[in-house]
Amino acid sequence: MKIYVPGDSAAISVGADEVALAIAEKVNGATIIRNGSRGALWLEPMVEVETDKGRTAYGPVSVADIDSLIAADFMHGGAHPLSLGESEKIEWLASQDRVTFKRVGIIDPLSLADYEAHGGLVGLRRAISMHSSEIIEEVTQSGVRGRGGAGFPAGIKWKTVAGAVSDQKYMCCNADEGDSGTFADRMLIEGDPFTLIEGMTIAAIAVGATQGIVYLRSEYPYAIKILQKAIDIAHAFGWLGSSVLGSDFAFDLKIRVGAGSYVCGEETAMLESIEGKRGVVRAKPPLPALEGLFGKPTVINNVLTLSTIPAVMADGADAYKARGVGRSLGTQVFQLAGNIKRGGIVEKPFGISIEEVVNGYGDGTLSGAPIRAVQIGGPLGAYFGTDKFETSLDYESMLAAGGMLGHGGIVVFDDSVDLAQQARFAMAFCALESCGKCTPCRLGSTRGVETIDLIIQGVKVDENKKLLLDLCEVMTDGSLCAMGGLTPMPVKSAMINFPEDFTGEVSRR
Amino acid sequence: MKYSTWSQEAAFAVLATLREEKGAVLMALQALQKEFGYVHQEDVALVANFFNNSRADVHGVLTFYHDLLTEPPTENQISVCVAEACQAVGSRALEKDLKAKFGKEVHDGYCFGNCALGPSAMVNGALLGRASVDSIAKARK
Numbered sequence: 182m183k184i185y186v187p188g189d190s191a192a193i194s195v196g197a198d199e200v201a202l203a204i205a206e207k208v209n210g211a212t213i214i215r216n217g218s219r220g221a222l223w224l225e226p227m228v229e230v231e232t233d234k235g236r237t238a239y240g241p242v243s244v245a246d247i248d249s250l251i252a253a254d255f256m257h258g259g260a261h262p263l264s265l266g267e268s269e270k271i272e273w274l275a276s277q278d279r280v281t282f283k284r285v286g287i288i289d290p291l292s293l294a295d296y297e298a299h300g301g302l303v304g305l306r307r308a309i310s311m312h313s314s315e316i317i318e319e320v321t322q323s324g325v326r327g328r329g330g331a332g333f334p335a336g337i338k339w340k341t342v343a344g345a346v347s348d349q350k351y352m353c354c355n356a357d358e359g360d361s362g363t364f365a366d367r368m369l370i371e372g373d374p375f376t377l378i379e380g381m382t383i384a385a386i387a388v389g390a391t392q393g394i395v396y397l398r399s400e401y402p403y404a405i406k407i408l409q410k411a412i413d414i415a416h417a418f419g420w421l422g423s424s425v426l427g428s429d430f431a432f433d434l435k436i437r438v439g440a441g442s443y444v445c446g447e448e449t450a451m452l453e454s455i456e457g458k459r460g461v462v463r464a465k466p467p468l469p470a471l472e473g474l475f476g477k478p479t480v481i482n483n484v485l486t487l488s489t490i491p492a493v494m495a496d497g498a499d500a501y502k503a504r505g506v507g508r509s510l511g512t513q514v515f516q517l518a519g520n521i522k523r524g525g526i527v528e529k530p531f532g533i534s535i536e537e538v539v540n541g542y543g544d545g546t547l548s549g550a551p552i553r554a555v556q557i558g559g560p561l562g563a564y565f566g567t568d569k570f571e572t573s574l575d576y577e578s579m580l581a582a583g584g585m586l587g588h589g590g591i592v593v594f595d596d597s598v599d600l601a602q603q604a605r606f607a608m609a610f611c612a613l614e615s616c617g618k619c620t621p622c623r624l625g626s627t628r629g630v631e632t633i634d635l636i637i638q639g640v641k642v643d644e645n646k647k648l649l650l651d652l653c654e655v656m657t658d659g660s661l662c663a664m665g666g667l668t669p670m671p672v673k674s675a676m677i678n679f680p681e682d683f684t685g686e687v688s689r690r
Numbered sequence: 691m692k693y694s695t696w697s698q699e700a701a702f703a704v705l706a707t708l709r710e711e712k713g714a715v716l717m718a719l720q721a722l723q724k725e726f727g728y729v730h731q732e733d734v735a736l737v738a739n740f741f742n743n744s745r746a747d748v749h750g751v752l753t754f755y756h757d758l759l760t761e762p763p764t765e766n767q768i769s770v771c772v773a774e775a776c777q778a779v780g781s782r783a784l785e786k787d788l789k790a791k792f793g794k795e796v797h798d799g800y801c802f803g804n805c806a807l808g809p810s811a812m813v814n815g816a817l818l819g820r821a822s823v824d825s826i827a828k829a830r831k
Contacts (some may be wrong), residue, residue, distance in 0.1 A: 191804050194819030222806040361773030364803035399757050400802050402815060440716060440755035443800060457715035458747070459754040475712065517806060519778035524806025547779060556774055592775045592805065603774070610773075610800070616754075 182256055184208065185229040185236065187286070188215030189371050190403035191364070196243055197226035203247045204228070208256060217372015219286030220526030221273050229268050232258040238265040273523065273542060278504065280512045281489045282365075282528045285372035291410055293418060296375045302426075304494030308383045309428045313343055316387040320490065322498035324510030329355055329446075329483030330558065330587040330663070332509075332576045335490075338480060341470040342388040345478035352381055352390040352432075353455065353474060353481045356397040356404075357439050357446035360559025362518040362590030365526060366484035369514075370397070370404040373488070374411035378434065380487030382425060383494055385432045388480050393434040396451050399441055409436055443560075443614040447662045448481045450616055461616045462662045483588070485514055506532035509575035509586075519556075519592035520546045536570040539593060550595035554679065556603070558587025560610055561667035563674035564600060583674060585667075600679035605633040607671040615664060621656040622665025628652060629672065639685030646676065646683060693727035700725070701733060705740045715741055715751050719758055728759040764795045766830045769812040770821070772798045775805035784809050787823050792830075 186192075186201040201213055218225060227240035228250075237258040239250060246263060253261040265271055279285075288295040296302070308316050321336025342350060354377065358366040370377060381393050397405055412434050415421045423431045437455050439445055445454045449463035452474050473479025489511065493501045502510040509531035515538050517524045522544040529538075539555060546552055554564050557574075563584030565572070572582045579586045594603075608629035615622045632649045636642055653669030660666040676683050694700055704721050708714045718737050723729050729752055738745045752758050770776075770785050788796045788811075804810040807819035813829040 190802075190817050191807055191819060194804050194810065194817040195807055225807070358803060359801060361771075361801045362775040362805045363801075364805055367803035400799065400812070403817070404803075437717070438720065439757075440720060441757035441800075442755050454716060455713060457713035457717060457741075457751065459750050518775040519805065519808070521806060560774060590775075590805070592778055594778045598778070603777075606774070606777070614800075 182208075182211050183214055183231040184211045184256070185214045185216045185231075186226060187218045188290070189218035189225075189368060190401075191222050191368070192218050192225040192227070193403065195225055195241070199244045200226045200228065200242050200247070203244045207247055207251060211256070214289050216288065217285045217290050218368060218525075219268070219274055220282065220368065221271065221523070222525035223523045224265065227265070228255075230256055230258060234258065234267060236268040238268045238271065239263040240265055277528050278512055278530055279528050280492050280501070280504075281485055281514055282369065282373075282526060283492070284376065285369060285526075288373065290372055290374055290407060291414060293375065293414060296373075300495060301375055301491070302379060304491035305379050305382055306426065308386055308494050309426060309430065313387050313389065316383065316494070317343060319498050320387070320493060323493040323501040324498075324505070324508070325486060325489055325493060325501065326509070326576070327483055328485035328489070328514075328588065330585070332586070335482060335486050338470060338482070339384065339388050341468065342390070342478050342480040345471050347478050349392065349477045350388060350390040351474040351477055351479040352385040352388065352393040353451070353479055354381055354393070354395040354484060354487055355446065355448060355451055355481055356395050356401075356484045357451060358401075358484070358588070359398060359443040359446045360561075360588050360590055362556065362592035363516050363559060363588045364518070365514040365516050365589065367401050367404050368526060369484055369488050370401070371407050374408045375415065376488045376491055377408070377484055378411060378415050378421070380490040381434065382420070382432050383490050384480055384482060384487060386425070386430050388478075390480060391431045391433065393432060394455055394474070395434070395436045396439060396445070396455055397436050398439040405436060405438060412436070443610070444616045444662070444664050447664060450662070451481070452479065459616070462618050462664075464661055485588075504530035506530070506573065506575050507577055509577065513574065513586070513589050515574065516588075516590045517543050517593070518590060520548055520595045521593045522547050531575040532573050534570065535565070535572050535574060535591070538574065538591060539570065543593060546593060546595040548595045548597075550597065552593055553596040553598050554594045554600060554603075556592045556594070556671065557590070558585045559590050560607060561585075561663055561670055562587050562590075563670050564603060564678060565674070566678050569678075583677070585670065600675040600682040601633060601637050604672040604675040605630055605637070607668055608633060611664060611668040619660045619665050621659035622668070625652055625656045625665070626668060629656075629668075633672075636683055636685055642683070642685040649676070694725050696726045696730050698732065698736070701730075701736055702740075705737065715743055715748055716755070719748075719752055723758060727763050728761055731760070766792070766795045767812075767814055768792060768796045768826060768830070769799035770796060771800065771802055771804075771808065771810040773801045775801070776808035776810055779808045781809040784821065784823065788826060791823060791827075
């Protein structure tokens with residue numbers, strides 16, 4: 182009898198390990214599989230049992246529920262107050278369009294047999310049989326854009342690296358998912374690590390890289406463990422190493438663990454950090470594609486970009502680009518976070534509205550109070566009020582609305598939020614995390630905190646607001662990377678969309 | 691967590707495992723901290739000599755990264771997420787209460803990727819979701 186208890190760290194954070202232990206102790210003959218999470222995080226720990234009808238789910242399960250679950254014969258799908266019915270028919274999940282996340286929560290993350298049984302390695306095997314230029318053409322045609330936030334077409338980046346001549350090229354995966362409100366990289370790595378490895382292998386073959394590095398943040402200890410195990414399994418299987426699946430291609434893969442620096446999620450700072458140095462941003466050009474890690478041509482992609490590649494290669498560019506809107510093709514893995522009743526992973530084609538994600542899937546706030554603001558795209562993304570909820574979630578529409586899609590994280594706040602405090606935090610976070618290279622970012626962020634404090638205290642409010650906007654302009658125009666360049670986005674959007682919080686009057690409402 | 695007692699020989703033994711690594715200074719400091727609990731002052735010169743870097747470079751790396759400690763860690767390590775998603779569910783108040791109760795054990799964290807189940811905290815390496823002062827107190831040693 183197979184019983185699935187997620188080993189995803191979010192599930193573990195609300196007791197999945199204890200539940201797994203209790204089931205192992207009390208249910209005779211149970212084979213417990215620690216799958217990833219299906220992404221309905223408010224239902225975690227979500228326990229599934231395999232029955233003749235398929236998998237049946239219960240959640241959220243706590244250790245105290247195990248006895249009553251056993252009494253209800255949950256091992257055979259028996260009815261129970263926590264019963265969620267057949268897993269595949271849970272509306273919240275069934276209505277999604279899972280491409281990048283299609284195996285997450287379904288398979289045993291560390292079973293290669295399970296991975297292959299669910300379509301794994303099909304894309305890589307096809308790529309091996311193709312010419313490098315054909316792989317790049319397929320990826321370009323699919324329209325896949327960089328999921329880290331910049332949205333740069335993956336195929337074009339690959340083409341630049343493929344065209345560079347060098348004795349050594351690198352394939353780097355940026356898994357420094359530091360944006361608050363984002364957790365898709367982590368869940369993908371914990372729930373389906375072979376997909377990332379497959380995507381990296383395809384990218385490496387396409388551009389001619391033989392060394393791969395995953396830069397994974399230290400705040401994700403569970404993901405580090407799972408990915409290392411998956412890499413070891415792939416080596417033992419003859420997937421990674423001197424001959425990829427028996428082909429002439431060689432590809433080795435290593436993890437480098439970050440050390441608690443947000444700016445190292447910026448690609449050039451990441452390269453410096455992998456080289457063992459301070460994570461100080463580099464000027465571009467030269468592009469990392471031509472002079473990247475250790476000065477060699479380097480292709481850098483986000484976890485989600487790379488994890489989407491196997492599906493593109495397996496099903497073809499046409500199937501992928503059939504989804505989405507305008508120039509935002511395919512699906513986006515939205516992450517619904519913060520003060521939200523039903524938070525988690527919502528993978529849908531680009532073009533779904535904020536309203537559909539936040540109220541449709543999220544069902545409003547956890548606190549029950551009205552939603553006042555959402556921040557989309559991480560700490561450098563804009564704050565929107567509910568008046569912007571009809572905005573389509575795609576790269577172009579978000580830009581036009583004065584925000585950005587970023588890595589697809591949506592953080593929800595109820596009516597207790599003070600947007601002046603949020604703006605202050607954006608500046609304070611920048612002051613803490615700035616690498617120090619550009620003066621507007623290094624000093625401007627501290628001046629920004631001071632100026633917002635004066636506004637909050639009601640000191641020369643109009644003058645200081647003008648000063649703050651001027652400072653934002655200098656930071657935007659005078660910083661090399663997105664840290665200093667985009668910190669003004671949450672600040673300015675808060676000022677523009679929530680002016681009532683910047684009047685200097687203590688009791689706003 | 692139990693750490694080894696620092697000695698120059700023991701530190702060299704850690705560094706020797708990284709001899710073949712390219713760009714190993716950060717990795718070396720991380721490895722030393724893992725073994726001995728924090729980076730000792732003497733480590734800076736050792737690492738610099740071992741990897742043929744300047745002491746200034748190594749000091750620069752040591753002081754750049756929030757993870758790297760230059761003093762012995764407290765017995766319990768509590769990191770509470772104070773980033774936006776957790777702020778939205780009360781992490782500012784939680785942080786204040788935790789600091790009042792557990793003092794130097796408590797550090798600010800910036801996102802553990804558990805943003806739908808906040809407030810989040812990491813206690814001695816274990817992730818807690820929907821964290822409270824009580825649940826964190828229970829997770830302490």
